[in-house]
Each structure stands twice: as structure tokens, then as C-alpha cells.
């Protein structure tokens with residue numbers, strides 16, 4: 001197992017906006033991390049990338065096992081070394097990752113020169129090859145360009161090239177295409193997932209697009225209001241979601257008398273950290289809520305094929321799984 005996340009919590013000052021996150025990921029697998037805005041996706045990503053210190057966050061409980069070694073007790077410099085070399089992070093805004101006054105080629109070269117120790121020429125050859133694989137036309141010319149000369153889609157490909165350039169084992173991509181228009185988004189996700197598969201890398205892909213999850217991912221982690229709602233193999237989740245929140249995200253609640261696809265969007269909003277409901281945090285919005293939901297926190301229970309759900313009244317069809 002390349003990555004094992006055990007009971008991960010994140011604390012920032014006096015608040016704990018994320019708790020009880022569990023999942024694992026093997027080489028060659030793509031995991032989709034989903035949930036509405038404010039669910040805790042980015043905090044999970046920052047934790048995995050060892051970047052919590054940047055926002056003053058820490059991990060009070062839980063373990064993050066990468067290749068068997070727990071990242072939680074690691075020092076900042078140990079985390080930095082791991083992040084450069086084995087774990088790469090792709091943010092949703094390419095301009096935060098690119099230096100506006102440095103040529104594209106130099107920026108991508110820097111990663112393989114630093115982390116793989118390549119010389120100038122070898123690094124440039126690697127950069128051109130990567131940009132070409134990412135279907136950037138005239139890659140050697142683009143190397144001489146500055147970020148502002150490129151479109152948003154091109155810039156995001158460059159950021160992905162930088163992530164791949166250090167030859168990482170795990171890529172964390174936090175909504176890598178949200179800033180782009182829909183057709184470009186689809187292309188980039190397709191190129192990224194193909195490269196990940198070809199190279200046998202592991203990818204944690206944060207997205208709000210369940211269509212992307214269905215198409216590109218092997219596993220899914222559904223977060224709600226800073227807690228794990230459900231984690232499943234992708235086919236299991238889409239075929240028989242157990243958590244009413246997952247079902248709502250997919251866009252249909254499989255209940256008798258209700259046509260599939262009849263519930264689009266979920267009424268209400270994710271509560272803020274200051275006003276998390278007691279019990280199951282989803283209960284005020286849940287169509288399946290019953291006794292206990294408003295005061296007892298649901299424990300994670302195991303499902304088929306390593307899946308798990310945190311719900312007192314999971315949807316039917318899972319008991320004999």
C-alpha cells in the first residue's frame with residue numbers, strides 16, 4: 001500500500017475542521033476526493049502533501065503512512081524532501097505555482113535538476129518530452145515563453161509537467177481544472193489520468209465533478225462537513241451508494257417511488273465549522289434521517305471490498321454486499 005490514511009484529523013488554532021478521515025491508495029490507482037465546498041477536501045490535500053504548516057495547521061490524531069513511514073511526526077524539512085521527491089502537489093490556480101518572471105522551460109527544468117540531479121541538457125530534454133506528452137504543441141518553443149504568454153489550459157499543463165518532472169510516486173491534485181473551461185478541463189483530466197496509469201503512479205484527484213470521478217477514478221472518498229461520509233470503489237459507489245449524501249451527490253436517491261435522477265442538487269448548504277450540527281452533520285439536510293441522527297455521531301461501518309460508510313441509516317442494497 002503506497003498511502004494509508006488512518007483517522008486523520010486537522011486542527012487549526014482552536015478548531016478541528018477535519019476529523020476521522022480513513023482511506024488507502026495503491027500504486028496505479030486514482031482516488032477521487034469529493035464533497036461540496038467546505039467539506040474538507042483541500043485540508044485533506046494539504047495534509048497529504050505535508051503543507052499544513054503553511055496555513056498554521058497540525059495533525060492532532062491519526063497517521064499518514066506513505067510507503068509505510070508515518071508523515072505525521074516528520075519535521076518540516078523531512079516533509080519538504082518527501083514532497084519534492086515522492087509526492088507532488090498540483091493546485092487549482094496555476095498562477096500560484098508558476099513564477100511570472102521566469103521562462104517556462106527553466107521552471108520545469110528546475111524540478112528535475114533539483115530532485116533528480118539532472119544536468120542542464122538532460123533536464124531540458126526531459127521537460128520537452130513531458131510537455132509533448134501533455135500535448136503541448138512546439139514544446140521547445142514554449143520553453144522560452146513566460147507564463148503570461150500562455151492560455152489558462154496551457155499553464156495548467158505546465159504545472160502538471162512540473163509535478164511529473166520530479167518523478168513522484170503520488171500526485172495530489174486539488175481541483176486542477178476548475179479555472180478552465182469545460183472542454184479544456186476534460187482534456188487535461190484525460191491526459192493526466194492516462195499519464196498516471198502509464199507510469200503506475202497514484203493520484204488523489206479532488207474534483208466537484210462526479211462525472212470525472214465516474215470516468216477516471218478507481219476509488220472515491222466522500223467528505224461532508226469535515227468528516228468522512230463514505231469511501232468505496234467507484235463502481236460500488238455509483239451502483240449502490242450507501243450514504244444518502246453520496247446518493248444526493250450522484251444525483252439520485254435510490255428509494256422506492258422516486259425516479260432515478262429526480263433529485264438534482266441538495267437543498268441547504270454545508271454548515272461552517274462554527275455551526276456544525278450535533279450527531280451526524282448531514283442530518284438537517286438528509287432525507288433518510290431517523291432516530292439518533294441528530295445526537296449520535298455515526299461510526300464508520302465496513303462495506304464491500306474495503307468500503308465504509310458513516311451513517312445510522314445507510315441506503316438499502318448494501319447488507320448482502
Ligand SMILES: Nc1ncnc2c1ncn2[C@@H]1O[C@H](COP(=O)(O)OP(=O)(O)O)[C@@H](O)[C@H]1O
Nearest residue numbers: 012017036037038039040041042043055272273
Ligand atoms: N486556514 C484555515 N483556517 C481556518 N479554517 C479553515 C482554514 N482552511 C479551511 N478551513 C475550514 O475548514 C473547512 C474545510 O475547508 P476546505 O478543506 O478548504 O474545504 P473544501 O476544499 O472541501 O472546499 C471549511 O469549513 C473551512 O472554513
Ligand SMILES: [Mg+2]
Nearest residue numbers: 041042043174
Ligand atoms: Mg478546496
